[in-house]
Amino acid sequence: MSWSKVGEWLKGNAGTGAALVGSLLTGNVSGAVAAGVALVGSATGTDDPVKALQSLQQDPATVIRLRELAVQESDSIRKHIQAMHEADLKDQQEAHRQQQDTIRTGDTAEDEYVRHTRPMMARQSWYATAVYLIAFEGFKAFEVTQIGANFELAALLVAPAAAYLGFRTVDKAGGFKALLGVKRNVQLSRPSRRNHRVIHAGSVDQAQGSRAEAHGILLLLRI
Structure with a gap:
């Protein structure tokens, strides 16, 4: 099981503070995912996603501990989330740029039919x-x-x-x-x-x- 599954559970069940950690785990920026894994590992005492999810689901104390860690590291979490949004915007801009390049290539093609x-x-x-x-x-x-x-x-x-x-x-x-x-x-x-x-x-x-x-x-x- 991947850490994104743990992140999805946190976003839907663990409350506001821990949900931010879930957002890190479901992102596409390696630094943000690593930060989320570190926070969950500190709260659950394991770096295995299966065991971590079981601990969060079965022991409410681990969720409370994760919320406390999220409050302590709130500035760092926000920076990672900002980096994730910036990466998404860059991906969208790059996709649009490639689309426009493809269109321009077709409009200036030597083949008359194209x-x-x-x-x-x-x-x-x-x-x-x-x-x-x-x-x-x-x-x-x-x-x-x-x-x-x-x-x-x-x-x-x-x-x-x-x-x-x-x-x-x-x-x-x-x-x-x-x-x-x-x-x-x-x-x-x-x-x-x-x-x-x-x-x-x-x-x-x-x-x-x-x-x-x-x-x-x-x-x-x-x-």
């Missing part, structure tokens, strides 16, 4: 989204279907074009629904017997609209 692939995908994505929105909103306007375009499907269709334009942080801003300006207020209520028929009829119309929508998407894919 160089034009991403722009072509973006154009096709934009065309498909525009046709889908216009078509199904038109169907709704002329009462061919009861519902118009589905914004989740529209977001899926426009995703390649959005990625090409650089919308890599849309998920942090609330997703494509926020990008498209979709605001939905869902009210859940138990239907009464009086409006049961109305709700049932609306469900049938919605099902018919969904089938028509799926058929239209298949036509777009064929195009």
Whole structure:
């Protein structure tokens, strides 16, 4: 068993101070993990993760001792946690840098097919989204279907074009629904017997609209 298992148990069961030690054990910085192992070893008297976990689970005194050690070494623990967060941010930045390098390499490739692939995908994505929105909103306007375009499907269709334009942080801003300006207020209520028929009829119309929508998407894919 690895020390990360001990860390997970500490984070979920040992209280605030000892939970910080658990965070050290579940991190990806060797210095932080070593510091966590040292603290747990001092509290339990063993450097074996299996025995340490058993001691923590069976003897509440070891947990209390670990909390005391965590208070004494609070400054050191915070520094290690800060180092862990900095390492995570560096990993994310490096992953983004490699992604951008890959994109630039493709955009400047000598092979014409490779160089034009991403722009072509973006154009096709934009065309498909525009046709889908216009078509199904038109169907709704002329009462061919009861519902118009589905914004989740529209977001899926426009995703390649959005990625090409650089919308890599849309998920942090609330997703494509926020990008498209979709605001939905869902009210859940138990239907009464009086409006049961109305709700049932609306469900049938919605099902018919969904089938028509799926058929239209298949036509777009064929195009």
